[in-house]
Amino acid sequence: MEEITSRNNPAVKAAAALKELKERKSTGLFLLEGARLCKDAALNGVTIKQFFATEKAKEKYFSEYELLSEKAENSFLIPESVAEKLSDTKNSQGFFAVCRQPGVFREIKSGGMYVFTDNVQNPDNMGAIVRTAEAMGADGIIVNSGCDIYSPKALRASMGALLRFPVIKTDTPGDILTECKNNNMKIFASVVDPSAADVTKTSKDGGCVLIIGNEGNGISEETLSLSTHRITIPMKGKAESLNASAAATVLIWEFMKDR
């Protein structure tokens, strides 16, 4: 285990830079923080390039420390000052991994239930939606390029679901949705519109994709045009005040509970 003392060490600077979306995009890497998330990554086949831990973290999370040391290509012991630089939180555990963004899972089961997030921007919402989709037994999540799923906040909010759950990242969602339609899957666009079909009364049998839109703007026109059904959450006048992830929870729940 190599020791790093300076905040200006090149490995530290490169890892800290991954807190920025631009850097994550250009390198295909992301920075993971916290013993539990790092362990999740290691146990789920995520490639770990570098592992950083403070002396305190080594003692406190020794089994995770051993696992990460074994899996990482390079491991570094760091002082608290470096941990602060790498951390996205106020009280850092002092435990970090630089990981490779998982390869894209392309297989979509035509009988499965998938969630498609269309430019969901808030990382807490993004993480919560993936966590809920995994917990409720959906088959995977399709995310377009407007969703920054490897931000530290989204990773935290997902409680590791983003590292375990089948994620299909795409810059050309139209192709995937068209493929799904050709496989007789239903494409449900969730909208805030009382004239759309009531989600509780819609037949959800068979393979399907449930589209969740952006927090402020909803589903983009292009995506909407590829949907086969429009559905909504019937409410007594206040549906628009549901948080995006709460609305997604209700919708995923309605889709999954009878499957």
Next chain:
Amino acid sequence: MEEITSRNNPAVKAAAALKELKERKSTGLFLLEGARLCKDAALNGVTIKQFFATEKAKEKYFSEYELLSEKAENSFLIPESVAEKLSDTKNSQGFFAVCRQPGVFREIKSGGMYVFTDNVQNPDNMGAIVRTAEAMGADGIIVNSGCDIYSPKALRASMGALLRFPVIKTDTPGDILTECKNNNMKIFASVVDPSAADVTKTSKDGGCVLIIGNEGNGISEETLSLSTHRITIPMKGKAESLNASAAATVLIWEFMKDR
């Protein structure tokens, strides 16, 4: 509008101190941040003791500025350095109000649907639950002393619902639950236990209280002993991995959708 220039001004120090729970408890006040939340407070009869705004905020949110200036007992123009001290966020709007915690709404309608949060600790969960309860048309929320509803994070996460929605704060939840039971209301305890009744198959007619437990420990023994029914979210093996507010969303939804 009085001008403040120093971060050490007593009014500034007193307002900043309200970021701490201890101070909120001892003074009965809380600190609100952001033009929209401050406006919500002013329009919902919350007593506003002090109002602080930067020159920039005054220009950007002029109608809210006028409203708050009129409603507040004292108004102060502050520099950015003071806004930073008061703010709980990285990019402050420079718009703050010190408010009195609303009086306790004691009236519980025996035919109504209430959510009871039993030591829900995470302020994001607390805020999200109140927001969802309001959006779905519940009649009010009962919170015990383990829920810190006036923290800056909870207020933000609730999107102002905490300022609009009937909130019953109590140090003696047992009394309230007993009163509800005496009024023939059902008391539903939500638990992660496959042997409990399936929430989708439980009769939810009439007045009721839905108890949501603490993130890690669930519902306390004392509160549980006062419940009349135990219910659970039927899941394919992963219910325990649902976030507390996602679980609450599913439960509140199941209670409210047929009312």
